[in-house]
Amino acid sequence: MFYTVTISLLEGFATTLKLFVMTLVFSLPLGLIISFGSMNKLGIIRYPIRTIIWIIRGTPLLLQLLVIYYGPGIIGGVNIWGSGDGGRMFAALVAFVINYSCYFSEIYRGGIQSIPVGQYEAGQVLGMTKSQIFCRIILLQVIKRIVPPMSNEIITLVKDTSLARVIAVYEIIWSGQAFIKSAGIIWPLFYTGVFYLVFSGLLTILFHAVEKKLDYFVV
Amino acid sequence: MSLLEVKNIKKSFENTRVLNDISFSMEKGQAVSIIGSSGSGKTTLLRCLNFLERPDGGTITVAGEKLFDANDMGKVSEAEIRRKRLHFGLVFQSFNLFPQYTALENVTIAPRLAAKEQNRLAMDEAAIKERALMLLDQMGLSDRTGNYPHQLSGGQAQRVAIARALAMQPDILCFDEPTSALDPELTGEVLKVIRGLADAHTTMIIVTHEMAFARDVADYVIFMDGGNIVEQGNAKDVIDNPRQERTKKFLSGYS
Numbered sequence: 001m002f003y004t005v006t007i008s009l010l011e012g013f014a015t016t017l018k019l020f021v022m023t024l025v026f027s028l029p030l031g032l033i034i035s036f037g038s039m040n041k042l043g044i045i046r047y048p049i050r051t052i053i054w055i056i057r058g059t060p061l062l063l064q065l066l067v068i069y070y071g072p073g074i075i076g077g078v079n080i081w082g083s084g085d086g087g088r089m090f091a092a093l094v095a096f097v098i099n100y101s102c103y104f105s106e107i108y109r110g111g112i113q114s115i116p117v118g119q120y121e122a123g124q125v126l127g128m129t130k131s132q133i134f135c136r137i138i139l140l141q142v143i144k145r146i147v148p149p150m151s152n153e154i155i156t157l158v159k160d161t162s163l164a165r166v167i168a169v170y171e172i173i174w175s176g177q178a179f180i181k182s183a184g185i186i187w188p189l190f191y192t193g194v195f196y197l198v199f200s201g202l203l204t205i206l207f208h209a210v211e212k213k214l215d216y217f218v219v
Numbered sequence: 220m221s222l223l224e225v226k227n228i229k230k231s232f233e234n235t236r237v238l239n240d241i242s243f244s245m246e247k248g249q250a251v252s253i254i255g256s257s258g259s260g261k262t263t264l265l266r267c268l269n270f271l272e273r274p275d276g277g278t279i280t281v282a283g284e285k286l287f288d289a290n291d292m293g294k295v296s297e298a299e300i301r302r303k304r305l306h307f308g309l310v311f312q313s314f315n316l317f318p319q320y321t322a323l324e325n326v327t328i329a330p331r332l333a334a335k336e337q338n339r340l341a342m343d344e345a346a347i348k349e350r351a352l353m354l355l356d357q358m359g360l361s362d363r364t365g366n367y368p369h370q371l372s373g374g375q376a377q378r379v380a381i382a383r384a385l386a387m388q389p390d391i392l393c394f395d396e397p398t399s400a401l402d403p404e405l406t407g408e409v410l411k412v413i414r415g416l417a418d419a420h421t422t423m424i425i426v427t428h429e430m431a432f433a434r435d436v437a438d439y440v441i442f443m444d445g446g447n448i449v450e451q452g453n454a455k456d457v458i459d460n461p462r463q464e465r466t467k468k469f470l471s472g473y474s
Binding site for chain 1: 387
């Protein structure tokens with residue numbers, strides 16, 4: 001039984017992992033773009049973006065999943081996500097990317113705004129372009145500063161993926177819960193915690209390594 | 220013809236006049252010191268020369284080329300400004316070294332990027348490094364080239380910053396209170412380096428509160444107060460025998 005459960009949970013965990021990785025792949029760069037928008041000099045760009053960030057951060061991810069999955073069907077009359085597993089997974093991914101981009105953008109913004117203006121000016125008087133200053137001077141300092149809050153957020157994402165089961169994405173909690181109905185046992189559900197723990201443990205080690213790697217300079 | 224000619228520079232922030240019709244000129248090889256109390260506009264003037272602030276009026280001319288003309292702005296591209304500001308170098312009060320780079324990399328980064336843009340990096344790389352090492356040696360830092368900024372004392376950091384500015388070979392090197400963040404001992408080592416540059420006839424504008432230093436090292440002194448040049452002239456004359464009441468009052472605080 002233990003073996004069967006483990007295999008079944010591993011299958012669920014593959015979905016969890018897929019959602020986790022894909023969310024990061026898209027929301028890490030998108031968050032940076034949103035952070036530039038939220039710092040834009042033009043109010044016409046800045047205010048709409050800050051409003052979106054407020055809405056996304058101000059409502060539960062669970063609700064956002066439901067709105068994104070069911071919303072188009074209810075409002076437009078068409079289910080744009082299709083009916084299969086793939087469609088639900090895609091809807092979940094969209095919701096996660098939007099949600100996490102907004103959180104990441106605020107971390108980026110904090111990091112970028114914490115860099116002293118003197119760093120930009122030193123680059124300017126040496127004749128560097130704006131993009132050279134950002135890529136060669138600012139970016140690494142920002143990365144160093146945001147590793148701790150980022151690792152926090154990313155470890156939260158590991159566990160947040162479990163919310164996707166509300167639109168029937170078969171992630172690991174779903175797999176564990178299924179044994180309650182099918183076999184009348186609850187321990188597989190508790191057993192899923194081990195998978196989360198091991199995975200977030202690995203991430204913790206990884207982030208420590210990154211922090212250590214960036215230890216050679218002080219900002 | 221003067222190397223630098225500044226005419227009628229004006230600058231306001233919001234409704235505060237910071238620079239009021241500033242005009243002066245300097246020759247190649249001269250060291251000019253700008254003195255005056257905090258808030259007199261000295262730093263703003265340097266920042267205008269380095270295109271970190273945009274004056275509201277006036278002109279800035281270097282070696283006959285009009286770099287800035289308040290009546291003829293708006294259409295100047297970012298690339299133009301980058302080219303123009305390279306006539307000037309600036310050493311900041313707070314050093315502003317790049318923390319993730321070693322002393323040597325701090326000095327080479329800007330020349331390397333400039334060479335890369337012209338597709339000359341492979342060709343110039345060795346020369347850039349050699350020149351950077353030479354400059355660091357001149358600053359007395361040949362044993363510190365591999366250190367990161369946080370491993371340097373304030374005096375060492377400021378000397379790296381001076382080498383970094385010199386690496387771009389500016390016509391005029393500006394210092395914005397280069398020793399104000401340093402204790403007296405470290406101040407001495409930085410001033411010694413600047414004195415060496417003056418002896419080598421480096422064209423410099425030095426904003427400083429070190430009166431004895433300004434008197435000894437600068438050829439020319441400009442005393443500013445409330446956004447105006449109150450008095451200017453030969454450094455020893457102005458500092459030893461100020462003519463204006465305001466200058467006398469300011470200098471009496473130092474003796």
